[in-house]
Amino acid sequence: MKTIIKHVLYDILRSRIVLAYTVFMLVLAFGLFNLEGDPAKSLLSLLNVVLLVVPLISIVFATTHFYNSYEFMELLMAQPVNRKKIFLSEYLAVALSLSAAYVVGIGVPVLLYGANATALFLLAVGVGITFVFVALAFLASVVTRDKAKGIGVALLLWVYFALIYDGIVIFILYFFSEYPLEKASLAMIALNPIDLGRIVVMLNLDVSALMGYTGALYKSMFGSGTGVAISFGILLLWVLFPLLTSKRIFSKKDI
Amino acid sequence: MTDHIKHSTTYIGIAFLLLLCSIAQAGTIKVCPTCPEKSVSKAVANAKAGDKILVDGGVYKENTIEINKPVSLIGINNPVLDGQYKGEILTIRSSHVFVKGFTFRNVEVSYLSDFAAIRVAEASHVKIINNKVQDAFFGIYLQRADSCVVQGNRVKGNGKTETSAGNAIHLWYCNAITVKDNKVSGHRDGIYFEFATNSHIENNLSQNNLRYGLHFMFSDGNVYKHNTFRQNGAGVAVMYTKNILMENNLFENNWGAAAYGLLLKDISRSVIRNNTFKRNTTGIYLEGSSKLDVEQNDFLNNGWAIRLLANCTEDTFRLNNFIANSFDVATNGNVMLNQFSGNHWDKYHGYDINKDQVGDVPYRPVSLYSMLVERVPSSVMFMRSFIVNLMDRIEKVIPSVIPEQLVDASPSMKKISYDRDKKSV
Numbered sequence: 001m002k003t004i005i006k007h008v009l010y011d012i013l014r015s016r017i018v019l020a021y022t023v024f025m026l027v028l029a030f031g032l033f034n035l036e037g038d039p040a041k042s043l044l045s046l047l048n049v050v051l052l053v054v055p056l057i058s059i060v061f062a063t064t065h066f067y068n069s070y071e072f073m074e075l076l077m078a079q080p081v082n083r084k085k086i087f088l089s090e091y092l093a094v095a096l097s098l099s100a101a102y103v104v105g106i107g108v109p110v111l112l113y114g115a116n117a118t119a120l121f122l123l124a125v126g127v128g129i130t131f132v133f134v135a136l137a138f139l140a141s142v143v144t145r146d147k148a149k150g151i152g153v154a155l156l157l158w159v160y161f162a163l164i165y166d167g168i169v170i171f172i173l174y175f176f177s178e179y180p181l182e183k184a185s186l187a188m189i190a191l192n193p194i195d196l197g198r199i200v201v202m203l204n205l206d207v208s209a210l211m212g213y214t215g216a217l218y219k220s221m222f223g224s225g226t227g228v229a230i231s232f233g234i235l236l237l238w239v240l241f242p243l244l245t246s247k248r249i250f251s252k253k254d255i
Numbered sequence: 256m257t258d259h260i261k262h263s264t265t266y267i268g269i270a271f272l273l274l275l276c277s278i279a280q281a282g283t284i285k286v287c288p289t290c291p292e293k294s295v296s297k298a299v300a301n302a303k304a305g306d307k308i309l310v311d312g313g314v315y316k317e318n319t320i321e322i323n324k325p326v327s328l329i330g331i332n333n334p335v336l337d338g339q340y341k342g343e344i345l346t347i348r349s350s351h352v353f354v355k356g357f358t359f360r361n362v363e364v365s366y367l368s369d370f371a372a373i374r375v376a377e378a379s380h381v382k383i384i385n386n387k388v389q390d391a392f393f394g395i396y397l398q399r400a401d402s403c404v405v406q407g408n409r410v411k412g413n414g415k416t417e418t419s420a421g422n423a424i425h426l427w428y429c430n431a432i433t434v435k436d437n438k439v440s441g442h443r444d445g446i447y448f449e450f451a452t453n454s455h456i457e458n459n460l461s462q463n464n465l466r467y468g469l470h471f472m473f474s475d476g477n478v479y480k481h482n483t484f485r486q487n488g489a490g491v492a493v494m495y496t497k498n499i500l501m502e503n504n505l506f507e508n509n510w511g512a513a514a515y516g517l518l519l520k521d522i523s524r525s526v527i528r529n530n531t532f533k534r535n536t537t538g539i540y541l542e543g544s545s546k547l548d549v550e551q552n553d554f555l556n557n558g559w560a561i562r563l564l565a566n567c568t569e570d571t572f573r574l575n576n577f578i579a580n581s582f583d584v585a586t587n588g589n590v591m592l593n594q595f596s597g598n599h600w601d602k603y604h605g606y607d608i609n610k611d612q613v614g615d616v617p618y619r620p621v622s623l624y625s626m627l628v629e630r631v632p633s634s635v636m637f638m639r640s641f642i643v644n645l646m647d648r649i650e651k652v653i654p655s656v657i658p659e660q661l662v663d664a665s666p667s668m669k670k671i672s673y674d675r676d677k678k679s680v
Binding site for chain 2: 041044047048051052162163166167169170173174177181182185189195198199202218
């Protein structure tokens with residue numbers, strides 16, 4: 001398994017897309033920190049961008065990578081290697097390389113301009129979201145053999161989590177505003193990794209006071225140590241569910 | 256003519272003699288742990304009107320000292336009056352009393368009566384200067400007092416809950432009081448006014464109180480200048496009052512789910528000018544308020560700069576600076592009978608072609624999202640999400656939900672600078 005990961009990592013590095021991603025993150029973070037005088041403010045702006053860009057890059061890159069290395073995987077399958085191992089190695093290699101790019105790209109400026117608990121949360125959330133969206137990308141890729149279709153499904157997933165889902169939830173909240181929806185909204189947050197990540201970071205930015213009763217509820221839910229553990233646990237579930245599903249499909253699939 | 260002059264000189268002479276007599280009569284009583292007179296309350300009881308009682312340093316375990324004649328009570332070397340948690344310490348029932356330089360401490364907490372370190376009851380021209388009050392239920396309590404001065408005192412409480420703590424400076428049915436240069440903290444309300452009129456509140460610092468830094472009701476015609484209200488449980492709340500002037504105050508760090516920089520309820524015909532609201536959950540909250548002039552204030556880093564309920568009428572917001580607030584203005588209805596003009600908004604994206612520093616496009620300070628949050632509080636969880644930014648942008652271009660009249664037609668392109676007297680804290 002280690003050898004396969006090494007080979008895939010080498011392959012990814014050769015394509016230079018991950019390097020470009022790192023440089024992009026670096027430029028973005030340095031730019032934001034220099035534009036805003038207040039590091040806390042730039043962290044907020046960074047959070048906005050990270051929650052939009054990281055899922056997009058992760059999902060698109062992982063999908064294209066999966067289809068591009070189809071031949072390599074076929075070659076490996078001809079060898080006495082377990083299919084699950086091939087699949088998991090591919091996943092880990094992609095997720096780790098993207099996470100590394102993210103940690104370097106965001107982590108270095110953050111360390112230079114003001115490392116605090118919030119910044120660490122931002123880093124952790126970014127890594128978690130990378131893992132989640134690479135898993136979702138692999139799920140989209142194993143569902144169909146057609147590359148264009150696969151990328152289409154992946155993009156659709158991104159649009160759904162970044163935009164459509166929030167729209168639906170706002171609509172539900174507005175439509176049922178007569179009812180106490182605080183607990184329900186908690187559950188709805190858990191159903192979207194991007195929202196989950198945003199709220200974990202936001203609550204650590206001391207904006208919960210703005211949120212009134214809802215904020216107090218969230219703060220008691222997400223603000224404490226156990227709350228943070230729970231939210232990262234949910235993120236882990238968001239990794240495991242698509243990953244295990246796609247692994248099962250991949251193992252049984254006709255190649 | 257000469258006759259007249261002669262008469263007046265005689266009168267002046269007589270007046271002078273009388274004055275000499277009164278000075279000769281006004282004795283000085285000295286109290287200290289080694290003096291013949293060791294008790295402050297006995298000295299007060301023995302004193303005659305106009306006497307001066309000098310109390311030297313030391314701890315005097317006395318309570319319920321009652322002053323009912325015009326005397327001066329002056330502490331030298333910081334004497335301590337320790338109430339031992341039994342009732343009140345000093346009650347002043349006479350006019351023209353002067354109290355200076357004491358430390359009052361340990362006043363009983365009672366759920367039946369409002370025990371205070373210093374109480375002024377039905378008196379006028381009392382001066383309470385440069386005292387310290389520590390660990391008291393109520394600090395300085397004025398009831399039915401007139402023309403008194405409370406200056407340079409430091410009242411530091413030890414309150415844990417709102418019910419078991421009193422107010423630092425408490426005025427009830429008073430008139431023409433000056434409250435100046437005091438520092439109050441750790442009480443329920445820092446400065447509390449009820450039915451107190453025509454008073455001046457200047458240069459005070461009220462912080463870390465359990466409930467409000469400043470709280471007044473039914474207190475018309477007061478002037479608040481150069482005060483600082485910081486980190487109070489619920490900020491500053493003022494209700495049912497008219498004709499007040501609030502200038503050059505600083506409202507800072509009143510942060511919490513139910514905290515307000517300044518909460519106005521049923522306030523009318525008042526002026527709020529040159530104040531700074533910095534990092535409050537809500538800078539100003541207005542409910543049922545009318546005919547207010549809110550001018551030349553700075554709103555910095557607040558959650559909501561202004562929350563203006565739709566039952567406010569004829570309020571004017573001019574020449575204010577709104578910088579780095581999460582929401583500039585929020586409201587709860589579609590009707591808007593207030594006026595915004597000439598403010599500086601850091602979120603303004605318009606342009607200024609003729610370079611007169613007035614934006615050519617009107618600015619709508621209420622965002623769609625702030626309307627949504629006002630109606631559905633739980634939607635606050637989408638703050639700073641992509642969809643919210645998108646919705647706000649679209650609404651700015653084609654307004655349909657936000658109130659039509661809530662608009663600043665002449666937003667200032669530049670931050671408005673104005674003379675602000677430097678604070679002396």
